Amino acid sequence: xxxxxxxxxxxxxxxxxxxxxxxxxxxxxxxxxxxxxxxxxxxxxxxxxxxxxxxxxxxxxxxxxxxxxxxxxxxxxxxxxxxxxxxxxxxxxxxxxxxxxxxxxxxxxxxxxxxxxxxxxxxxxxxxxxxxxxxxxxxxxxxxxxxxxxxxxxxxxxxxxxxxxxxxxxxxxxxxxxxxxxxxxxxxxxxxxxxxxxxxxxxxxxxxxxxxxxxxxxxxxxxxxxxxxxxxxxxxxxxxxxxxxxxxxxxxxxxxxxxxxxxxxxxxxxxxxxxxxxxxxxxxxxxxxxxxxxxxx
Ligand code: IPE
Ligand code: IPE
Ligand code: MG
Ligand code: MG
Ligand code: MG
Numbered sequence: 299x300x301x302x303x304x305x306x307x308x309x310x311x312x313x314x315x316x317x318x319x320x321x322x323x324x325x326x327x328x329x330x331x332x333x334x335x336x337x338x339x340x341x342x343x344x345x346x347x348x349x350x351x352x353x354x355x356x357x358x359x360x361x362x363x364x365x366x367x368x369x370x371x372x373x374x375x376x377x378x379x380x381x382x383x384x385x386x387x388x389x390x391x392x393x394x395x396x397x398x399x400x401x402x403x404x405x406x407x408x409x410x411x412x413x414x415x416x417x418x419x420x421x422x423x424x425x426x427x428x429x430x431x432x433x434x435x436x437x438x439x440x441x442x443x444x445x446x447x448x449x450x451x452x453x454x455x456x457x458x459x460x461x462x463x464x465x466x467x468x469x470x471x472x473x474x475x476x477x478x479x480x481x482x483x484x485x486x487x488x489x490x491x492x493x494x495x496x497x498x499x500x501x502x503x504x505x506x507x508x509x510x511x512x513x514x515x516x517x518x519x520x521x522x523x524x525x526x527x528x529x530x531x532x533x534x535x536x537x538x539x540x541x542x543x544x545x546x547x548x549x550x551x552x553x554x555x556x557x558x559x560x561x562x563x564x565x566x567x568x569x570x571x572x573x574x575x576x577x578x579x580x581x582x583x584x585x586x587x588x589x590x591x592x593x594x595x
Pocket of ligand 5: 525526529542543
């Protein structure tokens with residue numbers, strides 16, 4: 299992996315702080331129209347407010363930076379749409395009928411505060427909100443429709459829902475390729491959308507879409523391997539319940555810790571290699587990727 303020098307004066311921490319602030323402000327003021335102040339609206343805000351790492355919207359914005367920061371407002375809306383889907387997915391993932399989690403992002407899970415019914419409604423509303431935000435974008439109708447198609451493919455039974463479904467239907471016997479398939483759907487599909495949406499909005503050339511897609515596939519899988527490694531970490535570090543994966547099949551159960559760590563490293567290196575052809579132009583995405591690789595939680 300080749301590392302071109304960073305522009306002088308640029309720091310990852312300042313970059314992340316600025317981008318996270320943009321994302322957080324926009325999420326706090328999400329334009330969710332509701333005629334009555336209902337509990338599901340509060341549950342929705344609870345599900346998006348409580349300080350996640352925001353890696354998916356950060357990735358959309360870093361990928362957008364490859365294209366000279368064009369379509370600034372649309373890129374932010376795409377980033378928020380992806381984060382809405384992600385937040386909905388973890389609100390549902392935490393329900394008693396799924397992982398039965400008590401803690402998320404260091405606070406009680408949404409269903410523990412607002413109840414299961416309001417949480418399900420809030421998650422549905424977040425999915426609707428993501429679609430409305432994409433539909434409300436300025437720009438070419440064709441690229442907006444393509445973004446809608448990609449995001450919904452990433453969410454539905456070609457993506458996250460299929461992966462979660464298979465994850466829940468855990469069989470006691472499984473092999474590496476089965477597990478990789480499940481995790482590629484449940485986690486990888488949304489990371490793929492994080493690069494494909496900005497590409498669609500920017501009209502990126504096909505070969506660049508192919509490099510970024512290969513990058514995102516590796517990174518998405520690596521992300522879940524690391525999440526599995528972190529399952530044993532204390533709540534004080536992750537903000538989540540420790541040992542959530544007792545009923546699930548994860549990479550650590552299958553491979554053991556050392557091999558899971560090696561797999562994580564290999565996948566992250568493969569992801570970074572896919573960025574090589576962009577050279578110094580993609581330093582935002584490259585540095586963000588290393589930050590995701592090295593995350594403590
Ligand atoms: C958790 O994702 C769910 C997985 C797909 C593993 P994150 O670790 O990105 O969660 P937040 O948004 O930072 O809380
Ligand atoms: C969930 O995976 C992935 C989603 C699509 C939400 P996990 O169940 O391992 O995620 P965490 O550990 O609860 O965040
Ligand atoms: Mg789960
Ligand atoms: Mg879970
Ligand atoms: Mg997990």
